[in-house]
Amino acid sequence: MIHFTLSGDIFLKSRRTQPRMIKRVLSSLQLALDEAGCEAALERLGSHRFALDPGERTEEVVERATRVFGIASVDEMVELAADDLDDLASEVARLTRDRVSGRTFGVRVKRRGNHPWKSYDLASRSGALLVEAGGTVNLDDPQETVDVMVLDDRAFVMVAHHRGPAGLPVGTQEPVLCLISGGFDSVVAAWMMMSRGCPVEFVHFTLSCSQSDHAVAVARSLWERWGYGTDPIVHVVEFQPVKEALLEHVDVRMRQVALKVLMARAASQIAQEREILALLMGDSMGQVSSQTLPHLVAVSEESKIPIFRPLLGLPKQDIIDYARRIGTAEMSARAQEVCDLSEGRPVATGARPEKVARSVKDIPGYLMVDAVSTRKVFLLKDWFPGAT
Numbered sequence: 001m002i003h004f005t006l007s008g009d010i011f012l013k014s015r016r017t018q019p020r021m022i023k024r025v026l027s028s029l030q031l032a033l034d035e036a037g038c039e040a041a042l043e044r045l046g047s048h049r050f051a052l053d054p055g056e057r058t059e060e061v062v063e064r065a066t067r068v069f070g071i072a073s074v075d076e077m078v079e080l081a082a083d084d085l086d087d088l089a090s091e092v093a094r095l096t097r098d099r100v101s102g103r104t105f106g107v108r109v110k111r112r113g114n115h116p117w118k119s120y121d122l123a124s125r126s127g128a129l130l131v132e133a134g135g136t137v138n139l140d141d142p143q144e145t146v147d148v149m150v151l152d153d154r155a156f157v158m159v160a161h162h163r164g165p166a167g168l169p170v171g172t173q174e175p176v177l178c179l180i181s182g183g184f185d186s187v188v189a190a191w192m193m194m195s196r197g198c199p200v201e202f203v204h205f206t207l208s209c210s211q212s213d214h215a216v217a218v219a220r221s222l223w224e225r226w227g228y229g230t231d232p233i234v235h236v237v238e239f240q241p242v243k244e245a246l247l248e249h250v251d252v253r254m255r256q257v258a259l260k261v262l263m264a265r266a267a268s269q270i271a272q273e274r275e276i277l278a279l280l281m282g283d284s285m286g287q288v289s290s291q292t293l294p295h296l297v298a299v300s301e302e303s304k305i306p307i308f309r310p311l312l313g314l315p316k317q318d319i320i321d322y323a324r325r326i327g328t329a330e331m332s333a334r335a336q337e338v339c340d341l342s343e344g345r346p347v348a349t350g351a352r353p354e355k356v357a358r359s360v361k362d363i364p365g366y367l368m369v370d371a372v373s374t375r376k377v378f379l380l381k382d383w384f385p386g387a388t
Helices: 018-035 055-065 085-100 119-132 184-195 212-226 240-249 252-273 293-302 316-326 329-333 353-359 365-373
Strands: 002-006 049-052 071-081 104-112 144-151 154-163 176-179 200-206 233-238 376-379
Touching (some): 018 055, 085 144, 104 119, 119 144, 176 252, 184 212, 200 212, 200 252, 212 233, 212 316, 212 329, 233 365, 240 252, 240 365, 252 353, 252 365, 293 353, 316 329
Parallel strands (some): 176 200
Antiparallel strands (some): 002 049, 071 154
16 A cells, blocks of 8 residues: 655645646546556645556656655655554554564554554554564654554554655646756756746757757656646757857857856747746856856846746755756756856856846847747657757
8 A cells, every 4th residue: 555645735724726736636546556567546645635546657656756756755665553552562563563572663653533542552562562673762853653544444554654745736736848968957856846836848059169959858757757737838949140240249258147147038939929927947146157146137127927946045056956856966967167258267157137138249149039939949848859
């Protein structure tokens, strides 16, 4: 038996909103179950828990269900009868004695329904049997926790706990448009917004010095692992003519931030066409010259819509740790540092927004129009290497 516990975020919503959230997370969970080859039907256990018997598909179900936003935990459980206290305590001890032998433990019982005994009675009797099996009680900081749930005439003992991503189900918020580079940062930013319910579309700017296939491959890896219930679109913008104009018209010290400004302008136009309300970037404060506070402000001022930056206060190592959890770190680590436009000279790090705006005033407007209007647009699921 596997239990799926829904995210607490869902139950912070109003009673009117909760059913929509639950319906969405169950829809995504069903896609994960289908992918795992599990045909068992979900059973509701209380307000925030669902269960099913996966048969021989336990490993496949756990692996996929822990990547469904809105699921807080996926727990492997053994079901027991709850009609006799002594029998139940003996079964709890039998199932967990090997785990607690020679270790400290605590028994935690959650109970719902009418029983001739209390939760404490089951915990203490199970605990006494486990002490006989070689365990030592420590309720404050146990090495092992024995979790028991009793629901009317049914009882469940947890034998394995798996953390889910929690958050909100994808699709319960409006979409965002993510500027994807292929490195660690932008894909982690996309994952974070997905965890808050936002579907993500992607835009990548192709340059002679960029790795376009790699960037889209990273986005696809993210979607394949975490995008249940979504079907994202990718926009690939040929930006080499804009870059060449930038090299001709922009001071060498301003080129890095100028390129970011022009990308933000183009991305905001695409977002407006798609009726998307915000851009998404993987900026972290001070990480590179285009991500200092004055330059972040300058880029934001050149976008016609808001820019979200969920990584702004994170150090690089934390971002890499997130990428490892997400499963994109190894692929992102293969990205090369590209598009250094400084020609080896010092670059501006604190130019005021008005100076940044002036630096791009001579870029021909038709180049930006052409770049946006001739972009490639396709579903991420249809992408294959070489398509960009």
